[in-house]
Amino acid sequence: MRKMLTIISNVLRGSASRNKCDVHKLEEGPPLQAVLTREEGLQYYRTMQTIRRMELKADQLYKQKIIRGFCHLYDGQEACAVGIEAGINLSDHLITAYRAHGYTLTRGGTVREIMAELTGRRGGIAKGKGGSMHMYTKHFYGGNGIVGAQVPLGAGVALACKYLGKNELCVCLYGDGAANQGQIFETYNMASLWKLPCIFICENNKYGMGTSVERAAASTDYYKRGDFIPGLRVDGMDVLCVREATKLAAEHCRSGKGPILMELQTYRYHGHSMSDPGISYRTRDEIQEVRSKSDPISMLKDRMLSNNMASVEELKEIDVEVRKEIEDAAQFATTDPEPPLDDLCNHIFYNDPPMEVRGTNPWTKLKSIS
Amino acid sequence: MASLRCFLRSGKKAVTAVLRREFHGTPPAAVQVTVRDALNQAMDEELERDERVFLLGEEVAQYDGAYKVSRGLWKKYGDKRIIDTPITEMGFAGIAVGAAMAGLRPICEFMTFNFSMQAIDQVINSAAKTYYMSAGLQSVPIVFRGPNGASAGVAAQHSQCFAAWYGHCPGLKVVSPWSAEDARGLLKSAIRDDNPVVFLENELMYGVPFEMSEEVQSKDFLIPIGKAKIERQGTHITLVSHSRMVSLCLDAAAVLAKEGIECEVINMRTIRPLDAEAIETSIMKTNHLVTVEGGWPQFGIGAEILARIMEGPAFNYLDSPAVRVTGVDIPMPYAKILEDNSVPQIKDIIFSIKKTLNV
Numbered sequence: 001m002r003k004m005l006t007i008i009s010n011v012l013r014g015s016a017s018r019n020k021c022d023v024h025k026l027e028e029g030p031p032l033q034a035v036l037t038r039e040e041g042l043q044y045y046r047t048m049q050t051i052r053r054m055e056l057k058a059d060q061l062y063k064q065k066i067i068r069g070f071c072h073l074y075d076g077q078e079a080c081a082v083g084i085e086a087g088i089n090l091s092d093h094l095i096t097a098y099r100a101h102g103y104t105l106t107r108g109g110t111v112r113e114i115m116a117e118l119t120g121r122r123g124g125i126a127k128g129k130g131g132s133m134h135m136y137t138k139h140f141y142g143g144n145g146i147v148g149a150q151v152p153l154g155a156g157v158a159l160a161c162k163y164l165g166k167n168e169l170c171v172c173l174y175g176d177g178a179a180n181q182g183q184i185f186e187t188y189n190m191a192s193l194w195k196l197p198c199i200f201i202c203e204n205n206k207y208g209m210g211t212s213v214e215r216a217a218a219s220t221d222y223y224k225r226g227d228f229i230p231g232l233r234v235d236g237m238d239v240l241c242v243r244e245a246t247k248l249a250a251e252h253c254r255s256g257k258g259p260i261l262m263e264l265q266t267y268r269y270h271g272h273s274m275s276d277p278g279i280s281y282r283t284r285d286e287i288q289e290v291r292s293k294s295d296p297i298s299m300l301k302d303r304m305l306s307n308n309m310a311s312v313e314e315l316k317e318i319d320v321e322v323r324k325e326i327e328d329a330a331q332f333a334t335t336d337p338e339p340p341l342d343d344l345c346n347h348i349f350y351n352d353p354p355m356e357v358r359g360t361n362p363w364t365k366l367k368s369i370s
Numbered sequence: 371m372a373s374l375r376c377f378l379r380s381g382k383k384a385v386t387a388v389l390r391r392e393f394h395g396t397p398p399a400a401v402q403v404t405v406r407d408a409l410n411q412a413m414d415e416e417l418e419r420d421e422r423v424f425l426l427g428e429e430v431a432q433y434d435g436a437y438k439v440s441r442g443l444w445k446k447y448g449d450k451r452i453i454d455t456p457i458t459e460m461g462f463a464g465i466a467v468g469a470a471m472a473g474l475r476p477i478c479e480f481m482t483f484n485f486s487m488q489a490i491d492q493v494i495n496s497a498a499k500t501y502y503m504s505a506g507l508q509s510v511p512i513v514f515r516g517p518n519g520a521s522a523g524v525a526a527q528h529s530q531c532f533a534a535w536y537g538h539c540p541g542l543k544v545v546s547p548w549s550a551e552d553a554r555g556l557l558k559s560a561i562r563d564d565n566p567v568v569f570l571e572n573e574l575m576y577g578v579p580f581e582m583s584e585e586v587q588s589k590d591f592l593i594p595i596g597k598a599k600i601e602r603q604g605t606h607i608t609l610v611s612h613s614r615m616v617s618l619c620l621d622a623a624a625v626l627a628k629e630g631i632e633c634e635v636i637n638m639r640t641i642r643p644l645d646a647e648a649i650e651t652s653i654m655k656t657n658h659l660v661t662v663e664g665g666w667p668q669f670g671i672g673a674e675i676l677a678r679i680m681e682g683p684a685f686n687y688l689d690s691p692a693v694r695v696t697g698v699d700i701p702m703p704y705a706k707i708l709e710d711n712s713v714p715q716i717k718d719i720i721f722s723i724k725k726t727l728n729v
Contacts, residue, residue: 093472127505134503141471141508146495152461153496156468163424163450163474170472186461193456347502348540350509351564355643357540362681370506 024224024231030244041304044239046318048078048297051102053326054111062274067118071132074102076269079296081106083242095141095154096173098133107140115333128339148181155191158198169197169253177208179222188226195258199249202263209272210281223263236264237294400583406576408550409439412557415589426453427479436481463489467496470512480516483532497566498541513560515569519664520713526701531665536568537641543595544641546570548616550580555593572614598645604634607658612638615662622719650684659692660722667696695722
């Protein structure tokens with residue numbers, strides 16, 4: 001019985017002002033109501049929980065010094081990655097910046113290969129050579145370390161989509177910090193001129209590293225910053241809001257109208273990276289308030305429970321399965337061997353004959369194959 | 371005459387027969403082609419050969435190219451494949467790289483490489499490093515091309531040579547053609563290469579004609595990236611150079627030949643990967659080395675060549691220290707007399723050769 005139950009879910013909730021959709025140069029925003037099926041609900045729940053647990057495990061491993069270097073965690077923002085993916089197809093394209101573990105998963109990566117990449121092992125999604133910020137899968141172009149650089153890249157992917165005529169689009173993500181980058185405005189201009197099928201998405205988590213949006217941007221209406229590009233702003237903590245907005249944006253692109261800009265208002269529980277405790281520029285109270293009132297996973301859970309779409313036990317069971325998956329992945333990630341030294345100089349060039357690479361001294365000639 | 375009589379007698383059928391006969395009878399012909407036209411033809415042929423190839427940059431389409439290198443291409447291929455961009459290098463270079471990641475084969479033109487500095491992050495961090503960072507998952511088949519180095523009277527901000535800057539970076543191939551043949555064969559190879567290639571042209575060479583044999587004119591004529599060419603055989607000293615400076619080396623060699631000094635002139639053709647072997651082989655024959663470049667001396671092309679020679683088998687064959695002839699270590703001045711004295715002249719090369727040979 002429950003399996004056949006389909007629930008109309010009210011996307012706009014009562015009084016909370018953040019749950020409305022603001023539009024810029026758009027006729028109308030996404031629909032006020034959306035259909036959430038049980039299957040969808042369970043899938044979103046599972047994926048968001050997987051991301052959450054994976055990121056928390058990464059936090060643990062980092063503190064144990066098993067993960068090193070940069071590690072930018074996504075917990076709190078799960079609804080963005082999951083909602084966006086629900087609004088597009090795997091055959092579409094996506095690119096983001098360095099807070100990319102969640103997207104690597106939604107774009108087809110496995111927890112195992114993501115964690116093994118964080119721990120720098122040969123079983124990592126980039127064989128241990130990329131690390132946290134440089135993970136790739138099919139139609140997912142990373143994982144990019146230079147703030148803002150991914151935006152022109154994403155428009156380029158969109159150009160290829162249009163050029164090759166396969167009705168695909170590119171979702172191009174950036175944060176509130178990156179939103180002030182000049183190259184993004186250059187990209188808005190060209191994407192608009194050439195009507196590229198590009199959904200620009202600003203994940204506004206209120207802080208660019210330690211700088212709040214009020215201190216960084218003369219205009220914090222990021223959805224309007226595209227000027228001549230239509231924009232919309234939705235609650236990024238609500239996976240259905242994100243999904244419906246993405247669907248609207250995708251429809252806009254696929255109909256040949258050119259780019260569109262979405263701002264997702266979201267929040268990260270962790271600091272900017274593992275080197276940032278995240279409490280010098282914001283209060284613990286603020287973090288706690290978001291956790292208790294706007295946690296994306298809790299919100300979905302409550303919605304499903306109150307609409308009788310799933311039972312508490314069922315969801316608990318998913319939690320258990322997810323925990324197990326993460327544990328297994330962590331086990332793999334900590335026991336898989338590091339990449340072989342033979343691999344050091346490989347992957348310099350594609351489709352090239354093997355070549356020699358100079359080592360640290362003139363007598364050391366290392367081998368490089370494609 | 372015979373063909374004309376044939377035509378008059380039997381009309382259309384005869385004409386086709388005559389044309390066919392004429393084809394058989396034509397001997398292979400070398401032609402004079404400027405570097406500009408060679409680049410143009412190479413791009414034209416590659417655009418025709420592979421639908422994924424396209425050109426973008428400032429003024430490349432409707433203006434026919436700032437230096438007319440892309441003349442006629444927009445008319446032939448249209449807006450989809452020849453794209454005029456706004457003056458936003460960082461943006462359009464990034465767009466080009468993204469397009470390459472998603473399966474196209476862009477040629478990204480910088481009006482001059484001086485402007486590539488605005489976009490250099492996209493060239494290095496997005497293009498050059500990606501195949502490595504992704505451990506082979508994501509390749510970037512892109513060509514960045516445009517004029518590089520000193521021109522005439524364009525002053526400091528428009529005259530820098532970037533061969534050393536780009537040549538420094540793993541993941542990039544860096545190519546520097548001299549002749550029309552180089553331009554044609556190397557550009558075709560660059561476009562067909564599945565990796566990011568920085569293609570350094572030279573504005574002063576665009577209008578220079580070179581003889582191009584029938585073989586070089588063929589549509590599949592390619593010059594392998596990474597192989598230098600010996601433009602002139604010699605026995606007394608090895609001159610290594612790239613781009614326009616090759617002309618000066620050959621001129622210097624011609625002058626010195628009259629004095630009985632035979633220079634071997636090597637045209638590098640590729641900056642990265644550097645064909646050290648060709649240089650070493652030559653030094654083992656001549657025992658002397660002078661490098662000649664237009665760029666600045668510090669940490670430049672010559673510096674790398676000399677370091678490699680020191681570290682390699684050819685060092686023991688040197689009868690005197692290897693020496694670099696370079697641009698003067700200053701921002702490029704404007705006044706003609708100053709500019710002329712900021713870049714190597716033939717007399718500077720001859721002077722350095724004679725010092726090295728101790729004559």
